[in-house]
Amino acid sequence: MALIDLSKREIHCKIVYYGPGRCGKTTNLLYIYNAMQSNVRGKLLTIETKGDRTLFFDLLPIHLGKVQGFNIRIQLYTVPGQTIYEATRRLVLKGVDGLVFVADSLRVRRAKNIESMEDLKKNLRTYNLDIKDLPIVLQYNKRDLVKSPIPTLSVEELNQDLNQELKTVAFEACATQGIGVFETLKEISKRTIKYVTAKNLLGASRISMKSNHMARP
Ligand SMILES: Nc1nc2c(ncn2[C@@H]2O[C@H](COP(=O)(O)OP(=O)(O)OP(=O)(O)O)[C@@H](O)[C@H]2O)c(=O)[nH]1
Ligand SMILES: [Mg+2]
Numbered sequence: 001m002a003l004i005d006l007s008k009r010e011i012h013c014k015i016v017y018y019g020p021g022r023c024g025k026t027t028n029l030l031y032i033y034n035a036m037q038s039n040v041r042g043k044l045l046t047i048e049t050k051g052d053r054t055l056f057f058d059l060l061p062i063h064l065g066k067v068q069g070f071n072i073r074i075q076l077y078t079v080p081g082q083t084i085y086e087a088t089r090r091l092v093l094k095g096v097d098g099l100v101f102v103a104d105s106l107r108v109r110r111a112k113n114i115e116s117m118e119d120l121k122k123n124l125r126t127y128n129l130d131i132k133d134l135p136i137v138l139q140y141n142k143r144d145l146v147k148s149p150i151p152t153l154s155v156e157e158l159n160q161d162l163n164q165e166l167k168t169v170a171f172e173a174c175a176t177q178g179i180g181v182f183e184t185l186k187e188i189s190k191r192t193i194k195y196v197t198a199k200n201l202l203g204a205s206r207i208s209m210k211s212n213h214m215a216r217p
Contacts, residue, residue, distance in 0.1 A: 001095035002196040010071045013196050014095055015188055018120050019102035020112035021053065021081035024141040027175040028102065029060045029076055032185060035178065036062060054080040057092045064189060074189060081116065090123045098135040098192030100184055102175075103158055105142040107151040114161050131166065135191035138163055138170035139184045144177065 003012040017025040026046070033044040042061035049055060057077055064072040079089040101120065103113045121131050138158075146152045153161075155172065163170055169187055173180025 002097045002200065004070075004196070004200050008071070009069055010073060011067075011193065011196060012073045012075070013097040013192050014075045014077065015098040015100065015192055016093055016096045017076065017078040017100045017102055018089070018093075018116065019079075019081055020104060020109060020116040021083070023081060023102045023104040023109070023113070023116075024173075024175040025078040025081065025102050026052065026054055026058050028100075028139075028141075028173075028181050028184070029058050029078055031175055031178045031181045032062070032076065033060055035182070039063075040065070053082065054078055055085070056080060056088060067193065072189075072193060074192070076185075083115070083119075086119065086123070089119065090126060093120075093123050093127065096124075096127075096129075096134065097196050098188050099131075100137055100139055100188050101162065102139045102141050103162055105140055105145060105152045105158070107153050110153060110157075110161065113158070117162055135188060135195045136166060136168055137184060137188045137191070138166070138168060139173050139175075139180060140170055141173045141175050141180075143172045143179070144174040 002014070017028055019025055029044060033041060040063045045059040046054070047056035047058070057079060060076045062074050062076060064074060066072070077092050079085070079092045101117065124131055124134070140155060140158050155170070159170065171180040171184045171187070173184065175181055
């Protein structure tokens with residue numbers, strides 16, 4: 001749940017990276033952590049991992065600087081993508097203000113992408129939230145593999161599977177190389193701050209995004 005502290009002039013919000021197992025959620029956070037200066041990001045907390053599998057969640061607090069006199073503090077979370085951790089994913093979604101759905105471009109993961117999107121909708125419903133009411137952006141990750149012999153999905157196919165209903169922006173990415181990572185973060189941050197301020201009757205029009213803390217180094 002977003003917090004707007006008028007006395008400190010701070011806005012806190014929570015963005016969750018969702019998606020199937022091994023699609024690259026933790027890799028996104030790692031790239032952001034390594035690329036941001038230490039004075040604008042907190043510690044990267046990875047709670048329980050086994051190899052590269054998240055078993056609980058990752059958390060990275062970042063400070064986007066001042067926007068119209070308000071300090072913007074965002075907590076980035078990832079969920080564990082493996083099917084069995086449904087209860088944990090639901091827990092991590094509590095109080096979410098914005099979502100990044102990371103999809104895997106590998107063709108063999110097609111059904112898992114769709115299953116994860118359905119799982120997200122279902123988990124949101126437990127908090128009386130409709131996916132269409134929240135800021136959400138899509139990220140089609142592992143686009144580097146399109147040039148490899150491994151079968152991958154086209155952007156059209158990914159849109160067909162995941163974006164027919166949402167009709168939101170989708171970024172092509174290669175999280176291991178940082179391609180598309182900050183573009184995704186910037187867009188979801190912008191949408192989330194607008195959503196949070198509008199919801200809290202601060203007047204979204206008063207907040208325009210001019211933070212330059214997210215410029216890639
Ligand atoms: N080729 C390629 N590999 C990637 C890319 N992004 C992530 N990976 C690899 O995919 C594997 C899984 O990445 P993670 O970031 O751990 O995946 P996750 O979504 O956090 O997985 P869970 O924690 O199980 O939900 C790792 O070996 C990454 O290096 C990418 O853009 N291209
Ligand atoms: Mg992970």
